Amino acid sequence: MEHKLTRQDTNLLKGLAIVGIILHNFCHMLPRIVAENEYTYHTFKNAQLLGSLEHGYHVGLSLLSYFGHCGVPVFLLLSGYGLVMKYERGTIGHIGVKDFILYNARKLWHLLWIGLALWLIFFFSEHGFHEGFPTRAFVTLLTFTTNFVFKEPHLQMIMGPWWFFGLIMQMYVVYRLLFYRRGDVWLLGAAAVSLALLAYAVSCGEADQTLLNYLRYNCVGEMLPFAVGVWMGRHGVIRSWAQTAVCGVLFLLCCFNAYAWILTPTLLTLALLQAVALRGTLRNVLETLGVLSASIFVVHPLVRAVIHPTTIAPSEAYWPLFLYLIITLALAIVYKQINDRIRF
Secondary structure (H helix, E strand, C coil): CEECCCHHHHHHHHHHHHHHHHHHHHHCCCCCCCCCCCCCCCHHHHHHHHHHHHHCCCHHHHHHHHHHHHHHHHHHHHHHHHHHHHHCCCCCCCCCHHHHHHHHHHHHHHHHHHHHHHHHHHHHHHHCCCCCCCHHHHHHHHCCCHHHHCCCHHHHCCCHHHHHHHHHHHHHHHHHHHHCCCCHHHHHHHHHHHHHHHHHHHHCCCCCCHHHHHHHHCHHHHHHHHHHHHHHHHHCEECCHHHHHHHHHHHHHHCCCCCHHHHHHHHHHHHHHHHHHCCCHHHHHHHHHHHCHHHHHHHHHHHHHHHCHHHCCHHHCHHHHHHHHHHHHHHHHHHHHHHHHCCC
């Protein structure tokens, strides 16, 4: 059945996605916790996950670490959907390439500037003014080119999760240059190219996943959920509990095959769409988190850097995890209030 997503629906899905992302970004840094297959694919990680389930070794932490990153394609699908609703179905007339790119770049800069200021305070308080400043990482973050320049942006940039800013800016550019008010054949072509390149990268084997890693950090490797979002903006959102069940099962099965794994981000996103049918307190909480999701995304790596989950044993991680969530939420509320009052 075809539906439209209301603003409340998109906030709910953003809330669900950001919860997965921030829990993942904490849990996957804990020692001896199963890591995810996100940018690359390794069969030993699947074996570790099954071993954790079999032996009951901090199963919750391992599941969050392994699956939580799938909140990212949810944001990509919603971004594609939102662009269509704003620029193709809304009241905004034709917008040129330059104006479109500058508008969206300013939007990201506005979201990021306080986070950067906080990072600068942390950096100079810890390292002083005499140690080398990561100029290259700083400049590439501001120009949204980190994902092009570095092979592993989350390891080489200022705050690991901020690699997403480069990816989403790429998607904005792709939308305006290729998809904006053009036929669906462009969507199909982009998705086909993406899948073909990812399949080729997987065929190179687990010993050399440099190409696969690079693709997954950039728009080519993350195109499918974004293209699905654009398509749904034009033709309607298809969701049902049956779709949730089928896509959920397929998602789990595809996690255990390298080629099928390419489809897992999109499959889980399609499975989660029916969450908009939730009602009551849980819906209200997720909607609120969705409103705060952008601010949560900016501040949570800063909080994580202070808590240092890499030094915490899994058996002792639950209290630090609780503190991480509370502090992140409190900072995000303040961050949003300040950001909403300052425009440039």
